[in-house]
Amino acid sequence: MQEDRRLAVLRAIVEDYVATEEPVGSKSLVERHGLGVSPATVRNDMAVLEDEGYITQPHTSAGRVPTDKGYRLFVDRLSTVKPMTSAEKRAISSFLDGAVDLDDVVTRSVRLLSQLTRQVAVVQYPTLSRSTVRHVELVALTPNRLLAVLILSTGRVEQRLVELPTELSEDALADLRSQVNQAATGQVIADAVRRLRETVPTTPGAGPDRDQGITRAVAETLADAMEDHRSDERIAVGGAANLARYGDSFDSAVRPLLEALEEHVVLLKLLGEATVGGTVTVRIGAEGPYEQLASTSVVATGYGPRDEALATLGIVGPTRMDYPGTMSAVRAVARYVSRILDEG
Amino acid sequence: MQEDRRLAVLRAIVEDYVATEEPVGSKSLVERHGLGVSPATVRNDMAVLEDEGYITQPHTSAGRVPTDKGYRLFVDRLSTVKPMTSAEKRAISSFLDGAVDLDDVVTRSVRLLSQLTRQVAVVQYPTLSRSTVRHVELVALTPNRLLAVLILSTGRVEQRLVELPTELSEDALADLRSQVNQAATGQVIADAVRRLRETVPTTPGAGPDRDQGITRAVAETLADAMEDHRSDERIAVGGAANLARYGDSFDSAVRPLLEALEEHVVLLKLLGEATVGGTVTVRIGAEGPYEQLASTSVVATGYGPRDEALATLGIVGPTRMDYPGTMSAVRAVARYVSRILDEG
């Protein structure tokens, strides 16, 4: 089938272009890859591929370059998974195994991922939304200032100061502590928030009015902390030095990207929805939501314990990138991080 | 005095070069600045300045460019402080006033500083070393797992997990808690560490041996957390997008800088020792410790409550930068941040 050959040609073009960064012509193609046909034939195939929008030429009398659509086809149907070598696997696990806490896991992942892919790596901290409350601790700093510490199943710790309208006794604090923990501990965030808010009015005459005011203040603060979207936006970025390899197209590509890397909201949108179970999402060039990032691609996947996608990690790089290698690196890191979270 | 004029010429050269990014010639100099002499005279002065190593020409028949030594002289003796406008002051305080906690203060400072200076901003988190312990809280997660939460005067919170050799009762926990707080609360870190370590052996038969083991474990963990140098290295970086303005000399300058920005140890060394009391440190080009950053300068100063320099903040940029403006921006931000820490 000539259809098969055309696809083989497309694959060859993508691979060559990614490797050399230069438009690839018919002649060098047949030389490098062992397609058993003449350059002329390849040229015909190229013409068809160009008609169909998979490749394009920067200018007449130049070689061909894959379009976004071409990369898309390549990723979806032509690329073969490039499994990690066992050396790489060992490197990954030894790199991540030393992590002591959640922060450390995330920091190491970002570094590892950027080194493996030689791209800019982005790792989102595990979302609150699906995690559960492990414990709530209330600490009296002064008689009318309280520190509320929220410990989640992911190992994340959030703390908030609560200014109390009136002073609070040790006993009342102990009461409050157990009350709040009874409502929240073990619950999924969403439920904990609901139960905390319900707790307040139903507290049956547990004390004078002022105590109810305190309970309300504490419950509100905790619920706030849980819902706080700022927390969802926490993100670690690494490997920005890899941007220096962008060679050509600098201002057009790197500047917006550098800006995006500091806007965590933008980054989150870029990473997109977390996918589970080894599925890696690839967003190529203009498929993404930002015009200025039309020449960058995102390779991402979800991760989390027990195949719950708590958060997303991935890389951002030029559309011209080694998709198979990148995808397998992203998948591998996500898998190992998930495993670690499982154990922790 | 012709000496005075020569310095005026140097100042003019620096100012023009910073503004235009282009080597400045004798003619355009006399036009732009009102030195009342002819180009020829300026040329003579330039020749002297060049002999003395303050300026240099990229090639024959090009204008002059300041050398590191020239910038140094400019910064030390020629630049006049450029006071912040009251609008800028208002902007700074309104930008920082909304901060809710230490993290927020640092994050905002970094952003503010990078916007004010249009350079890459770096803010070190307040060091533990001079801050005091506000409170220690111990939370039993399970009967033999303890979460130790350390609250410092700067508002910083550190937490550690302690695995206990044996189970611990509620009462024993309360004992331990008050014991630890008695030793540490209100103390400067260094003292707290010492007193914690002393506490252990002198506890007089307070319980069976195993309780002593627990006390020791907890005290050690806390002392570790306090001493942990990882904490000293926390740093926030912002405004990396400003690197895109580097125009020329890209690979030579930006790449190493991007790398440095991810190596927080390197960054800390770059920022250098914290200076107090409105003194801003300027390190120009090759004066710094890293060869690869020979064309970048650092403008930094210490900050902290009550003129204690708890940490350093500053900016990193090309040697060709607006030193007066940058220095006053750095100083102003440091001052405001210090004030906020004072209040908090």
Next chain:
DNA sequence: AGTTGGCACTCAATCGTGACGAGTGCCAGA
């Protein structure tokens, strides 16, 4: 129908050339 070799054509990149001009250094004179 599909493949191949041949051939004319296109066009970016490279190189050399010459004019231009900003800027310098130096010197003689004020």
Next chain:
DNA sequence: TCTGGCACTCGTCACGATTGAGTGCCAACT
């Protein structure tokens, strides 16, 4: 000590010729 003048340097720009990789198309071949 300053200034005007002048010759000189050298990077930059514009122009043109050359090169060569690569294409598209057509006629011939299988």
